[in-house]
Amino acid sequence: MSSAETRRQTRNLIIAALVAVAVLIGSLFLFTNANTDRIVAQNSQYLESSSGQTARRVDDVFTTSLRTVQTAASIYESTLTNGTVDPEEAVNVLDLSQFDHTFFITPDGIAYNRDGRTAEAFDRYYYTAGIAGESGMCFIDNAIFDGQNVVAFFAPVHYEDQVAGVMVSVYREDTLTELMTTQFYGDSTPTYLCLPDGTIISQAPATEDEPTNIDEVFSSHELDGITLSDLDSDIASGNTASFTYRTPEGVGNTYMMKLPSYDWVLVRSFPASITNGMISKANISGTIVIAGVLIAAAVVVGVLMAQARRKNIELLLERQEATRIIDASxxxxxxxxxxxxxxxxxxxxxxxxxxxxxxxxxxxxxxxxxxxxxxxxxxxxxxxxxxxxxxxxxxxxxxxxxxxxxxxxxxxxxxxxxxxxxxxxxxxxxxxxxxxxxxxxxVTDAKEQEIASRQALEDAFQAAEHASQAKSDFLNSMSHDIRTPMNSIMGLTAIAGMHVNDPERVRECLGNITSASKHLLGLINEVLDMAKIESGTIGLSEEPFDLPESIENLITIMNPQIAAKGQILDVQLVDIKHEHVIGDPTRLQQVFVNIMGNSIKFTPEGGTIGLRITELQSRIPGSGCYEFVFSDTGCGMSPEFLKTVFDPFTRANDSRTTKVEGTGLGMAIVKSVVTLMSGSIDVASVEGEGTTFTVVVHLKLRDGEREDLSDLEGIRVLVVDDDPVACEGACILLDDIGMRSAYELSGQAGIDAVVTADTSQDPFRAVILDWRMPEMSGLEAAKRIREVTGENVPIIILSAYDWSMIEQEAREVGVDAFISKPLFRSRLVQVMKELLTGEVKTIIDEKAMLEGLTYEGRRVLLTEDNMMAAAIAEELIGMTGAEVEHAENGKLALDMLLERDPGYYDIVLMDIQMPVMNGYEAATAIRAEAGGRPDLGDIPIVALSADAFAEDIRHAHASGMNDHMSKPLEIETLVRMLQKWMK
Incomplete structure (x- = not known):
């Protein structure tokens, strides 16, 4: 080879080497830039995920803490017997293990600490808001007892309609610091909890010179694509934002987001020092990789040169390799x-x-x-x-x-x-x-897996088909369930029409129609709430109600079905001491209707439907334990079906029940509701003999009105019923209210007892007769007793059935009143007072209630998109004398409030589901205007909505509303709400 050829090859090699070096340098530059962008983006994702977790953790702690204080206030309220509050006792109600500090503020503004210290709290937000009846959370930068920065949770303690004090618990800043502390790769990352105005509530980790405003944190940094004004605006609006900033150490990431349930904002940074260290490590790794590539390339070149020299050997090796591959195949x-x-x-x-x-x-x-x-x-x-x-x-x-x-x-x-x-x-x-x-x-193993997979797919398909059919069956069942109260409403409407000249009878029918309507509304709520029932997340309401009213409503609803099949209804009470309770009457009646409805459906004509109600000894202070035993003489259930009776969409496959409508969902709903009430349900059944369901629930007790029973004391009363248990139960009630009782087990024996007593110095002053007795009915016995005693002795018919068909005949033979079985104490006292002392129970005149409010000169802003509902509400509110102005959606309501002078409207009634702007959005927007219009932060806003579940009420309060009324609108509720917020 000539020297020229050698120089040419050398020159080419140098050029190739220089090009290779340039390519490597360019690749390294691109790699480091791409690596920096990737790490910054990756850290941003880490930061977003970590911030979301911390925000939810802080939000959950705040929400749980507020509920704890509210619960403690409620518990203490239940112990108050008069308006006197013992601050030392009140402050010990709440366990301090959750909080750093707890104290109680009396209405005069004096705060009592657990250790006996006191301080003035007149100027504190939690005092003014708590005395106004509000509960919530606030930030205090100078606590009254130790001067530290704290987050306070407060709730009012009520006695009757007055606020008896405010219970307050706090977290100090170091507790919040511990709650927010998070580490990235072993280093703590700066985290700040801020108010909407940028004020820093807490910082983690703590530093010696802690900033007071978020602008101080970033003022010395170079922000990318955002200014401090933008930062302040995002924090004030609660916007979620992410940005980077530059420091001498490198690029840092910041992410901020509003707490889910509060207006406070969490700001978290990924420090530039950590990012710079990660970039350096990644670049070093990249450099090592490139060096490895160079080394590998050199090795490859050497290998290729060696292969060129050993071509024949390589071909032989390839043939051997091919042979091995064939053998392996x-x-x-x-x-x-x-x-x-x-x-x-x-x-x-x-x-x-x-x-x-x-x-x-x-x-x-x-x-x-x-x-x-x-x-x-x-x-x-x-x-x-x-x-x-x-x-x-x-x-x-x-x-x-x-x-x-x-x-x-x-x-x-x-x-x-x-x-x-x-x-x-x-x-x-x-x-x-x-x-x-x-x-x-x-391929046996693979084939068996394939067959198993195919079978699993077929099973899944069958399950989907079953679920689809079950949903269709459920709709059919709901059609039947909805028709039940509808039939009652239609029948009661017809009865009322036939007694238009009898106001008492019409009023009674209207009351029963209202009960059936409420049950119908409960069924509709059940359908709307089905997804929550299936997932076990349904909620319970707490409202006062009376057991007698609930049982009477149940019998009113079920009596038409029982009468249609000629069945016998046997209802018994055992030792009921407390009739006035607090709970969810709609859910409880849902349980009763489902169980009794099944008993009626699966019991043949002429069978017996039983209900026994017993008040057991309760282990929970302030609550009563009630046992409801539902029995029937129906077809019963097999032992196999008993194991799945509470499973959804399960029905017994039996020729006796195949013609009975239903989906098998009722018992699953019953089980869910009873479990939610912390109760229990058991079932016992024998095929061909019948079924017994036993439901045990705990209900909070409330005090009933104290009655003056002195006028009834010592009065002698005779009970006539062929059932000894019913007689003994009635006599126990009579003796308990101070009357003297006796009973007989037949109509003729009762007549004889009345005649004997009438000739003595101690006659019976009243007689209670069962309607249906063998040999002689209650009407026949009443007729003959009236012939003996004249008009002096009141006669009462006792029955578990609808007596409308015999009422006229009963009145003609001398019957004075009717009482439904089961015989509750309150109902017995009411009837005895009406007949023996002339005291008549006050009947609520809803029209007089509205007209008695006298709200002339007051204005109500009604926000409702349904014209018929709006017309009804305007008519009712107009009866109070108040002027009603109507807005068809939340946006119009907001505009009307802004257009009018402060104080123009006295209250806002707000529907929820509306076009343009719904009620929640409207309430939030109204409260947001309080900065420029302080009156919009104080004006009462009351929800008026068909969204009536517990979570809907919580949502209404969270959006800024003061209270909640559910549709359909009830007069008593409307009057109570207007009196509460338009004093």
């Missing part, structure tokens, strides 16, 4: 056989399973005979193509290189699956295969 198959279709012969190239059963070479007929003998396939369409020469030629037509079949065989007494592949090795001029290679592979 062959090992995948149990058998390999070559078949000559032209000459009708075969040769096994590999035969692991059948070396002794079949020769390695032979005729095609021998091979087919063997394959047929070991085949376990029983269907013609599952036979091997290989067994027929013409079938092989048709399957391997030109363009088809191979075919595969799954084949079931008997292998050593065990059935296994083989995959048989037939490949064409040679073809004739017509394209027909002449030589084929057959491979056999054991």
């Amino acid at each position: 062959t090992n995948l198959f149990n058998s390999l056989v070559s078949v000559d279709l032209v000459h009708g012969t075969y040769e096994y190239l590999k035969n692991e399973d059948n070396q002794e059963l079949l020769p390695s070479r032979g005729t095609y007929d021998q091979l087919c005979t063997y394959l047929k003998n070991v085949s376990a396939s029983d269907a013609e369409d599952n036979q091997l193509v290989l067994l027929d020469t013409e079938a092989v030629k048709a399957a391997l037509a030109p363009g088809t290189p191979f075919i595969q079949q799954d084949w079931k065989v008997n292998h050593g007494g065990e059935v296994r699956w083989h995959q048989v592949s037939t490949l064409s090795l040679a073809r004739n001029a017509a394209g027909e295969p002449t030589d084929v290679l057959v491979t056999v592979q054991d």
